[in-house]
Amino acid sequence: xxxxxxxxxxxxxxxxxxxxxxxxxxxxxxxxxxxxxxxxxxxxxxxxxxxxxxxxxxxxxxxxxxxxxxxxxxxxxxxxxxxxxxxxxxxxxxxxxxxxxxxxxxxxxxxxxxxxxxxxxxxxxxxxxxxxxxxxxxxxxxxxxxxxxxxxxxxxxxxxxxxxxxxxxxx
Numbered sequence: 112x113x114x115x116x117x118x119x120x121x122x123x124x125x126x127x128x129x130x131x132x133x134x135x136x137x138x139x140x141x142x143x144x145x146x147x148x149x150x151x152x153x154x155x156x157x158x159x160x161x162x163x164x165x166x167x168x169x170x171x172x173x174x175x176x177x178x179x180x181x182x183x184x185x186x187x188x189x190x191x192x193x194x195x196x197x198x199x200x201x202x203x204x205x206x207x208x209x210x211x212x213x214x215x216x217x218x219x220x221x222x223x224x225x226x227x228x229x230x231x232x233x234x235x236x237x238x239x240x241x242x243x244x245x246x247x248x249x250x251x252x253x254x255x256x257x258x259x260x261x262x263x264x265x266x267x268x269x270x271x272x273x274x275x276x277x278x279x280x281x282x
Contacts, residue, residue: 148259152250156202156267158209161248165276166190169241171280181232183239188223189220191216192245193271198252206269212248214271217227228277241277245270 159243169187193214195203198219207214215226230239248269253261 120162130184131281137144138236145242149255151255151259152255153255154198154202155255155261156198156205156250156252158206158248158250161176161206161210161212161246163212164245164247165242166245167210167240169239173237173239174234174236178234182229183232184229185239185241186225186227187241188277189226189241190222191224191272192221193269194216194221195269196267197265198267202250202252202267203269203271206250206267207246207271209250210246210248212273216271226275230277230279232279236282238280239277240279241275244271244274244276245272248278267269 167226168189169185171183171185173181193203193207193216195206195218201219203218226241228241230237246269248271250267252264252265252267256262
């Protein structure tokens with residue numbers, strides 16, 4: 112039986128080398144493991160890289176002439192988004208997962224949300240700002256064709272928010 116298994120593995124190894132059975136792999140213990148091949152005609156997306164940035168969406172100057180700390184509260188509209196240029200939600204999930212940064216809104220959202228922010232203002236003049244944090248994640252989308260080959264590489268980009276922020280700077 113051991114001889115038959117060794118012969119079978121050798122035959123499959125040779126066939127794999129010539130490309131007849133690319134859907135198999137061999138583990139160190141000589142076991143055969145079938146590899147998943149996406150359905151022909153479907154698309155797959157692979158993550159490449161990402162960058163992050165901050166967008167300022169609110170600026171206000173506050174002055175406090177007294178020695179006691181004051182507060183300023185403002186409700187501001189902050190952008191929120193979770194979109195991808197091609198490939199829909201499946202591509203978006205691959206790119207967000209690859210970036211290891213989760214979106215703060217669901218896929219497909221593209222609008223604003225109100226955020227109430229309070230700043231404590233000591234004596235002096237202060238610049239108050241608020242905004243959103245963004246990820247731009249890129250990858251490549253392929254079309255799968257028989258026999259399990261990736262073709263038509265196309266760059267895919269997801270843009271999404273992952274946080275809001277506020278700050279104050281003495282002027």
